[in-house]
Amino acid sequence: MKRFIGFIKKEFYHIFRDRRSLFILFGMPIAQILLFGFAITNEINNVDIAILDHSKDATTTEIINKISASKYFSIKQIIEKEADIESVFQKGHVKAVLNFEKDFSKNLIKEHRATVQIITDATDPNTANTISNYVNAILQQYQKDVNKDITIVYQIIPETRMVYNPELKSVYMFVPGVMTIILMLVSAMMTSISITREKELGTMEILLVSPLKPFQVIIGKVFPYIFLSIINAVVIVMLSVFIFKMPVEGSLFLLALESILFIISALALGILISTISATQQTAMMISLMGLMLPVILLSGFIFPISSMPLPLQVISNIIPAKWFIIIIKGIMLKGVGLQFIWKETMILLGMTVFFIALSVKKYKIRLE
């Protein structure tokens, strides 16, 4: 036990004396969560648009008022002719142009139909899509208001209700993802680097020629990172609850247990990486390419897994992060208990046991 404590003390000296690793450990989680929470967002707010109104009658004025009254759009420019559409887009002042046809009101009353063209700048497809949906929604609302006295036979009225994240805040989606990335990065990359550093500096040679058993070296190496990762997880949850008002509907205790499970599986991956790489550089590259990319791309964090091609969907199953994201979304947003996420938990547990067994088996008690 004294050996173990001595070893851990040494690990903490390493961590606290290396500014780079301190930065990765504590600077990055905070920076990432703030970045994702504030800067990177799918919502639209105060998008600048331009209006080209050929009618200038009561109806178009009313619609334009409704649009400018919403918090989503602000009317930046009123243009007079079709030729200006191109130039306002090119100047980049506006993201969309609404083009009302001539005699809008008259057409609406006489022919029961009038057209408004929504032209959006699709250099950013997601935003363009969102803008056109929002405008459509406002137009439909208007239509409903106008027709409220007339009864139309056979009408389907869809009533959409978004549950768990009714305001569609993107931070709800990013927090679980960022938490996963950070825990993965800190646990896997930092451990694999710290073990390969011993190899690179030659100190592993001395540790091997000592009475320390392999599992003592491994546990001694990963223990500080378990501890630091838990601190990180707590910081992330606190940031998201207090700054982004993200709810934690489910049990905090369950959330903590699941996070520890994920941390241990990531640490086991880190040890595995360190057994196959000889230098810190290699360990870092393998961690970044082999772990970070799949976590970002295939875990369902940014891109929905159900819309991926089948082979990628299959591959996504072997990524621990996918299961962890399902688990924390369940706990934080849906407030579910273990009875709803036991399957994901078992998968994660199975993976963890597998990684630990493999890395203990691959850990070399000799040099090659």
Added chain:
Amino acid sequence: MVSISVKHISKSYKSVNALQDISFEVKEGELFGLIGPDGAGKTTLFRILTTLLFADEGTATVAGFDVVADYKSIRNSVGYMPGKFSLYQDLTVEENLDFFATIFGTTIEENYDLIKDIYVQIEPFKNRRAGKLSGGMKQKLALSCALIHKPKVLFLDEPTTGVDPVSRKEFWDMLKRLQQKGITILVSTPYMDEAALCDRIALIQDGKILEIDTPEAIVKYYPKPIYNVRANNMYQLINSLNAYEHNHSVYPFGEFVHYTDNRTDFNPDHLKAYLESRNLSNIHIEKTIATIEDTFMELAK
């Protein structure tokens, strides 16, 4: 009592035969030197004996334990100082020593008398990070760390490479004192002058042992009378000697050139005349005794 026994050890990496059929024994309390140039296979041999590598063939025991079957017992009872400085550079002198004491299940105080002579020299810097020490001090710290658990056998792989001459001398004085405390020491070095300080030495080259004996005896293997030759122009002298038809060996050695002749009835005066004919002056030729380096060069031929 035999402390280290090596029997017919061979080891090869892909295409290189690092060690070929190496056998020797080191007695308990002996200071045994492995003398050979870089790439001779010294480090490989150390790694096999410290249980870090498997030999392809042959067996070896250290402190009575087999290096393969009883590797755990060996790891408890030996001290190993690798050729590359292998301590934690971001830990201070004291933290390093404390760490190694702890993982061997002992304390600095418990074995302080063993390392005292060495440690007092670096103690003034005990709060300095190991990475910021000079070469000589690094080696003293590494030796202290290798000794802290009172090992029965001490393996030192090129401990004085890159260390200044004064520190080298101090280092060897320390080894002598450790030896008196009953510790068996296997040390490797590329420096021939250090070989003379060992009890027995093995000359090793290209993975083969050339000769094993005491430093005094090993020079007797030198087959020929050897001469110190000196002249006003060293470069010209070496060229001329190399061009001389009867030369057996020509090696620069400090301010002299060590010369041997391949004739049994060699007369130094003939050589002097030849060198004078090559426009050399101030020529001195005198008989000298072979050094370990001469012997090594001769055996390695």
